[in-house]
Amino acid sequence: MNEISQAFKNNAFIPFIVAADPNYQKSLETAKALIDAGADVLEIGIPYTDPAADGPTIQKAYSRALKNGFEVKQIFKLVKEIKKYKDIPIVVLTYYNIVYNQGIDTFYEKAKESKINGVIIADMPIEESDEVLTQSKQKDIHQIFLVSPNSTKERIKKIEKKSEGFIYTITRLGVTGKKEKFLENTRKTIQKVKSTTDLPIAAGFGISKPKHAEKAIKAGADGVIVGSAIVEKIQKNHSLEQIKNYVEEMKKAINKI
Amino acid sequence: MKDRFDEFGGKFVPEPIIPALEELEKEYTEIKNSTEFQEQFREILEEYAGRPTPLTYSEKLSQKFGCKIYLKREDLLHGGAHKLNNTLGQALLAKHMEKEKIIAETGAGQHGVATSMAGAKMELETEIFMGKKDLERQKLNAYRMRLLGAKLNPVTTGEAKLKDAVNEALRAWVKELENTHYLIGSVVGPSPFPEIVRDFQSVIGKETKKQIQQKENSLPDRIIACVGGGSNAIGIFHEFVDKDVKLTGIEAEGSASITNGSKGTLHGSMSKLLQTEEGQIKETESIAAGLDYPGIGPEHSMYNQKERINYKTANDEEALEAFKLLSKAEGIIPALESSHALAQLPKIQNDLSPDDIVIINLSGRGDKDVREVSNLE
Ligand SMILES: Cc1ncc(COP(=O)(O)O)c(C=O)c1O
Numbered sequence: 127m128n129e130i131s132q133a134f135k136n137n138a139f140i141p142f143i144v145a146a147d148p149n150y151q152k153s154l155e156t157a158k159a160l161i162d163a164g165a166d167v168l169e170i171g172i173p174y175t176d177p178a179a180d181g182p183t184i185q186k187a188y189s190r191a192l193k194n195g196f197e198v199k200q201i202f203k204l205v206k207e208i209k210k211y212k213d214i215p216i217v218v219l220t221y222y223n224i225v226y227n228q229g230i231d232t233f234y235e236k237a238k239e240s241k242i243n244g245v246i247i248a249d250m251p252i253e254e255s256d257e258v259l260t261q262s263k264q265k266d267i268h269q270i271f272l273v274s275p276n277s278t279k280e281r282i283k284k285i286e287k288k289s290e291g292f293i294y295t296i297t298r299l300g301v302t303g304k305k306e307k308f309l310e311n312t313r314k315t316i317q318k319v320k321s322t323t324d325l326p327i328a329a330g331f332g333i334s335k336p337k338h339a340e341k342a343i344k345a346g347a348d349g350v351i352v353g354s355a356i357v358e359k360i361q362k363n364h365s366l367e368q369i370k371n372y373v374e375e376m377k378k379a380i381n382k383i
Numbered sequence: 384m385k386d387r388f389d390e391f392g393g394k395f396v397p398e399p400i401i402p403a404l405e406e407l408e409k410e411y412t413e414i415k416n417s418t419e420f421q422e423q424f425r426e427i428l429e430e431y432a433g434r435p436t437p438l439t440y441s442e443k444l445s446q447k448f449g450c451k452i453y454l455k456r457e458d459l460l461h462g463g464a465h466k467l468n469n470t471l472g473q474a475l476l477a478k479h480m481e482k483e484k485i486i487a488e489t490g491a492g493q494h495g496v497a498t499s500m501a502g503a504k505m506e507l508e509t510e511i512f513m514g515k516k517d518l519e520r521q522k523l524n525a526y527r528m529r530l531l532g533a534k535l536n537p538v539t540t541g542e543a544k545l546k547d548a549v550n551e552a553l554r555a556w557v558k559e560l561e562n563t564h565y566l567i568g569s570v571v572g573p574s575p576f577p578e579i580v581r582d583f584q585s586v587i588g589k590e591t592k593k594q595i596q597q598k599e600n601s602l603p604d605r606i607i608a609c610v611g612g613g614s615n616a617i618g619i620f621h622e623f624v625d626k627d628v629k630l631t632g633i634e635a636e637g638s639a640s641i642t643n644g645s646k647g648t649l650h651g652s653m654s655k656l657l658q659t660e661e662g663q664i665k666e667t668e669s670i671a672a673g674l675d676y677p678g679i680g681p682e683h684s685m686y687n688q689k690e691r692i693n694y695k696t697a698n699d700e701e702a703l704e705a706f707k708l709l710s711k712a713e714g715i716i717p718a719l720e721s722s723h724a725l726a727q728l729p730k731i732q733n734d735l736s737p738d739d740i741v742i743i744n745l746s747g748r749g750d751k752d753v754r755e756v757s758n759l760e
């Protein structure tokens with residue numbers, strides 16, 4: 127049985143990296159460092175030419191990986207190797223066209239084989255999810271959906287029904303990216319989702335500082351997803367030590383609550 | 384509204400966009416059939432945009448190709464292309480939705496200009512996203528947009544062309560959904576955009592039908608239009624899809640999504656597109672910035688599948704030849720995009736008989752292209 131939700135018991139820290147950014151080997155090393163520093167779940171993005179939900183930092187990471195010859199089979203290999211190092215829950219983030227071109231059944235078959243725990247398709251709302259859900263259920267992979275600050279309660283309920291593992295709560299309108307301020311709006315969004323579901327809630331988009339993470343957890347989130355802040359460190363060639371320190375700091379902020 | 388054209392179309396967008404699409408669908412359904420809205424739309428098309436546009440008989444082309452050739456003169460529409468039909472319609476819709484701002488992508492700059500015109504006319508704040516590469520080859524249109532009061536945002540991501548401008552416009556839209564309407568420029572994007580844009584552009588075909596019946600007392604045998612995203616083509620074809628008329632869409636050879644593409648999702652809809660086997664979107668290359676796009680509207684993919692519309696290609700050279708031919712023969716400088724439609728004539732010459740009536744949709748005028756063409760000489 128698939129057990130992502132276990133990882134949220136003591137507030138989950140979920141770092142996001144891009145597969146093969148800047149190359150395959152480096153991304154594997156980064157993943158291991160993140161695990162060493164205490165990541166509870168790992169989220170890995172599959173490079174795509176047209177990531178409409180992502181801001182400039184992650185777009186650039188995708189371009190770097192594609193320039194270095196990324197192929198989709200590498201994501202499955204990467205997850206297998208990471209799992210060999212330590213078996214923590216891994217979710218992949220992708221776009222519909224990637225999954226569609228692999229063949230939806232093939233994609234989920236390979237995902238199962240490499241023990242991917244969950245899949246997030248950034249541009250697949252519930253309306254377009256029937257075929258995917260058939261496959262994800264068959265392969266016992268959690269399909270994770272996003273809810274947004276402008277989702278109505280009614281819609282959150284509908285999304286909740288289709289979701290497994292956790293609910294990805296977008297904490298501000300916009301694309302992924304670092305934000306300096308944690309908005310009041312974010313708190314409201316998390317609370318709205320919390321009152322609608324029993325699934326764990328992971329808050330993401332714009333969380334980069336320990337303070338943001340702390341506030342998200344205090345507002346009711348069960349975990350935080352940090353993408354652009356980490357991807358930016360990779361882009362700036364920060365050492366694995368520096369990345370570890372950052373993760374430890376973030377972990378401290380959410381574990382003390 | 385149905386959100387599919389058979390297996391094509393749909394809403395493949397990030398969750399935050401869904402409420403905006405739902406609002407759009409609701410509001411559009413509400414006003415679509417209201418006589419007040421249709422009256423407003425008709426009036427602004429006539430009084431401001433200059434509709435109806437003529438259906439011009441081309442004596443020279445008719446002689447040359449041995450049939451009766453008519454040109455639907457969207458080049459004479461205010462702004463110089465068919466784009467204004469759509470931007471005025473959507474700007475009215477934005478007003479109805481009480482939005483304060485419109486944003487749009489543009490390739491050749493024609494849609495950006497037409498959006499800026501609609502924005503100025505209807506007092507909507509206007510922001511345009513344009514690929515840096517396109518900005519360089521369409522400097523004049525860039526200046527026109529600024530002159531019309533729009534804010535112009537150069538796009539440097541990806542290939543810095545039309546596809547990337549759509550990505551940036553989508554990203555920008557998510558940040559200000561509340562007060563902003565995304566005025567998409569072709570029959571592409573998530574549902575309900577392809578249907579809305581088609582409805583506003585279908586005025587071209589409705590007029591054409593009336594005009595050809597008056598002039599020839601008959602329907603045409605063939606209609607030919609160029610296809611980028613596909614709005615001018617659907618605009619003229621739509622009135623004829625259930626009639627006995629041959630319909631041909633011409634893609635640019637370097638960006639021929641129907642001819643060389645495969646099924647997939649881009650910019651919110653399932654359609655045919657140019658991509659690798661892994662679903663990475665391919666680079667495209669066409670002399671006509673407005674056709675330089677790796678996707679196509681989902682309704683075209685459906686008509687291709689049904690074999691109701693035929694899709695062919697023209698390359699840069701053939702388009703340039705047609706560009707020069709029409710300029711000399713009729714004193715009309717066609718847009719490089721429209722020149723692709725004209726380039727089909729020599730290829731079908733042997734199948735044409737003197738009584739055949741062929742209509743070419745002249746989607747725009749070529750003033751914007753003169754600089755680029757002269758640079759080639
Ligand atoms: C004159 C002209 N024709 C055609 C097009 C292609 O668009 P569509 O296929 O939507 O008509 C453009 C786009 O910029 C254009 O400017």
